[in-house]
Amino acid sequence: MVREWWAGALGASLRRIAQRVWPAFAPWVWLGFCANGSQREDTASTGNAFHEIGWFGTEAGLAGGPAPNPDPAAQWNTWGRVHAAPAVVAALGRPATMVPDAWKDAVDDQVAVGVQGVRDHYAEAVGAIGAALRPTEGTPWSAAVAFASWSAGAGQLAAHLHPIASQLATVPEVSRVDAWARATITHPRPGHKHANPAWTVLRTLQKLAAAELANPHTQERSGGRAGPWFSSTLTAAEVDRLLEQAELCT
Numbered sequence: 001m002v003r004e005w006w007a008g009a010l011g012a013s014l015r016r017i018a019q020r021v022w023p024a025f026a027p028w029v030w031l032g033f034c035a036n037g038s039q040r041e042d043t044a045s046t047g048n049a050f051h052e053i054g055w056f057g058t059e060a061g062l063a064g065g066p067a068p069n070p071d072p073a074a075q076w077n078t079w080g081r082v083h084a085a086p087a088v089v090a091a092l093g094r095p096a097t098m099v100p101d102a103w104k105d106a107v108d109d110q111v112a113v114g115v116q117g118v119r120d121h122y123a124e125a126v127g128a129i130g131a132a133l134r135p136t137e138g139t140p141w142s143a144a145v146a147f148a149s150w151s152a153g154a155g156q157l158a159a160h161l162h163p164i165a166s167q168l169a170t171v172p173e174v175s176r177v178d179a180w181a182r183a184t185i186t187h188p189r190p191g192h193k194h195a196n197p198a199w200t201v202l203r204t205l206q207k208l209a210a211a212e213l214a215n216p217h218t219q220e221r222s223g224g225r226a227g228p229w230f231s232s233t234l235t236a237a238e239v240d241r242l243l244e245q246a247e248l249c250t
Contacts, residue, residue, distance in 0.1 A: 033211070
């Protein structure tokens with residue numbers, strides 16, 4: 001499915017738009033982020049307290065109101081807040097649509113607003129997690145921080161990382177994603193979904209692994225060209241431990 005999306009409308013939009021908004025990542029990295037979404041998804045329709053819409057699950061206002069909420073300052077309204085951000089306007093040649101439900105067929109708008117929203121979450125997270133864990137943009141670790149801060153929130157991600165920060169700071173950035181997962185295994189903390197570090201780690205690993213499925217270089221290893229961008233060394237037993245811990249709720 002990931003490769004089909006990469007060959008379809010989503011992949012085409014990512015190739016046109018994503019790097020204009022945030023040049024740090026190849027377009028296929030964002031396809032990994034989108035892999036658990038869909039073009040017309042709206043989480044408010046399944047009982048969520050606020051709209052999370054489209055491929056990027058962008059917050060678009062409280063449930064019960066329109067999506068996106070026309071008030072940029074409305075609660076949980078990332079779409080409204082960034083729809084006219086300079087990078088979004090530069091990428092699209094205009095602000096993203098604010099017409100309720102028009103986002104459903106506006107893939108370019110979803111991509112521009114989605115990438116900008118994740119970039120904003122990342123910037124907040126970089127300030128919260130501390131200089132020792134500050135990523136180099138474009139690496140798997142920087143993508144992990146970006147994706148996890150969108151999912152859990154910058155403050156919650158910082159809370160997950162704080163008890164293991166000194167341990168992770170000694171690990172080279174190229175190995176830090178797996179080190180984060182292993183440190184989480186040894187420091188379990190029961191909680192519901194985003195309050196549980198294992199839940200955040202697993203969601204992040206899923207997105208990074210999905211990105212690698214779309215990486216064109218993964219098919220070029222034998223030719224001596226660039227290899228995988230992300231390749232986890234976690235064992236099946238370690239993944240099982242994370243799954244077990246993610247189910248530990250308070």
